[in-house]
Amino acid sequence: MRVVLIGAGNLATNLGKALFRAGHEVVQVYSRTEVSASALAAVLKCGYTTDVAAVEKEADVFILSVKDSALPSVAHSLAEGREGQLFVHTAGSMPMDVLPTARRGVFYPMQTFSKNKEVDFSVIPCFIEAKEEGDSQFLKKLALSISDTVYELDSEHRKYLHLAAVFCCNFANHCFALGAKLLETHGGIPFSVMLPLIEETAKKLYKMSPREAQTGPAVRWDENVMDKHLQLLSETPDIQRIYQLLSQSIHDDQL
Amino acid sequence: MRVVLIGAGNLATNLGKALFRAGHEVVQVYSRTEVSASALAAVLKCGYTTDVAAVEKEADVFILSVKDSALPSVAHSLAEGREGQLFVHTAGSMPMDVLPTARRGVFYPMQTFSKNKEVDFSVIPCFIEAKEEGDSQFLKKLALSISDTVYELDSEHRKYLHLAAVFCCNFANHCFALGAKLLETHGGIPFSVMLPLIEETAKKLYKMSPREAQTGPAVRWDENVMDKHLQLLSETPDIQRIYQLLSQSIHDDQL
Numbered sequence: 001m002r003v004v005l006i007g008a009g010n011l012a013t014n015l016g017k018a019l020f021r022a023g024h025e026v027v028q029v030y031s032r033t034e035v036s037a038s039a040l041a042a043v044l045k046c047g048y049t050t051d052v053a054a055v056e057k058e059a060d061v062f063i064l065s066v067k068d069s070a071l072p073s074v075a076h077s078l079a080e081g082r083e084g085q086l087f088v089h090t091a092g093s094m095p096m097d098v099l100p101t102a103r104r105g106v107f108y109p110m111q112t113f114s115k116n117k118e119v120d121f122s123v124i125p126c127f128i129e130a131k132e133e134g135d136s137q138f139l140k141k142l143a144l145s146i147s148d149t150v151y152e153l154d155s156e157h158r159k160y161l162h163l164a165a166v167f168c169c170n171f172a173n174h175c176f177a178l179g180a181k182l183l184e185t186h187g188g189i190p191f192s193v194m195l196p197l198i199e200e201t202a203k204k205l206y207k208m209s210p211r212e213a214q215t216g217p218a219v220r221w222d223e224n225v226m227d228k229h230l231q232l233l234s235e236t237p238d239i240q241r242i243y244q245l246l247s248q249s250i251h252d253d254q255l
Numbered sequence: 256m257r258v259v260l261i262g263a264g265n266l267a268t269n270l271g272k273a274l275f276r277a278g279h280e281v282v283q284v285y286s287r288t289e290v291s292a293s294a295l296a297a298v299l300k301c302g303y304t305t306d307v308a309a310v311e312k313e314a315d316v317f318i319l320s321v322k323d324s325a326l327p328s329v330a331h332s333l334a335e336g337r338e339g340q341l342f343v344h345t346a347g348s349m350p351m352d353v354l355p356t357a358r359r360g361v362f363y364p365m366q367t368f369s370k371n372k373e374v375d376f377s378v379i380p381c382f383i384e385a386k387e388e389g390d391s392q393f394l395k396k397l398a399l400s401i402s403d404t405v406y407e408l409d410s411e412h413r414k415y416l417h418l419a420a421v422f423c424c425n426f427a428n429h430c431f432a433l434g435a436k437l438l439e440t441h442g443g444i445p446f447s448v449m450l451p452l453i454e455e456t457a458k459k460l461y462k463m464s465p466r467e468a469q470t471g472p473a474v475r476w477d478e479n480v481m482d483k484h485l486q487l488l489s490e491t492p493d494i495q496r497i498y499q500l501l502s503q504s505i506h507d508d509q510l
Contacts, residue, residue, distance in 0.1 A: 069479055111452055112455055149451075160441035166471055170474070173427075173468060174508070175422045178504070179421075186415035188412060193365065195460060198423050204428075205431060209432075214425065228414070242500050250425065253429070253432055
């Protein structure tokens, strides 16, 4: 398939590489930032531009992978002169109808992407949606060429999926960051000692639900331990408040 | 070594099995609950008792692995008639000096244990401490017989380590639980779709710090997305509050 990639951020980079490896032709990369555009184009062995007017007029699909806040305006300026083309975006939190073209859709690979960390796309669940049935079939085929897990999902359900992903990824990761900060501040133990614990916490979920897997002072409602922990956090009231709320929520979850 | 195991909970069960496999002799299991004591004793091919008075009088080490709140009283009643024996506990959050015997110590394997999920003990970091130098050497040897990663750590530093572990394990896991609940309530998608995302979130930490690994709306401070998420959570104000605090904390962490 001939793909135009609009955007050269973390997601666009990883998706572009996966499409390239699967034998698709990425014909062009567009990004406002020349250094990002040229770097990704070099990897994908294709042209690039930083000028909307110079973007290709025709392709099998235009994949828009830009910041959510920039998406409506970028989509509108691109739509001019490309009315019959298929536009899809990759944003979990945005409805399909933010795109102005008649042929529109969504291609949401649910993963946490960093530019300098390659991911195995085949295990990433991809959620697709399209306005027209033919485009839906096309997107499904495209998704299955790079991933083993493809779901059709409408915008309404995708909102909640994306929110759930924020909890499972960003918020869980921030708990790791808060743990790392505690070790840094109170000495001497490298964060790497936490990695087996974190890995096991993730692995357990293949055997039981997170609710069943829960351990620790909050699920036992061990107020003695929790009070001591809150005291240790007395100099960081924001983190202390997070400790309180999460502990209460763990407790409520078991009722 | 000859070990008496006081307690038959998740940690005691996993530790007992690891010691048994490493060739140590667990001579007896004590638990208040007969069903737990007998089940673990059967696995460890040893005797058991539910009566403190019937606990062995002599062993190389008595490992007390009971609820933090029960630890002081259990330790005190056991100490009578076993004054010269080495007592250690396994609680990350408790100081060594909660034990009344002259020869006392701590053997804290930092992991999340569930009875019905076996763990590979060799990758679990064990943190040890002892009042007497000879006992410290003994515990180090015992720990190294079942784990590749052994640290000496005093009670003051262990408090923070344990608190960090609550964030990295229990609180992160609760974020998974909140994600699972969102999927359950808003339809149709099994929680298993989150597993590749969760696994990647954990794996990234082998390459970069959690702060560097962070992605998502809060780190980009994408208020448009965050406002939509807060609206989706309007019927669960406690979870909405958690969303706000964690997002703010992610943002602050990047400053």
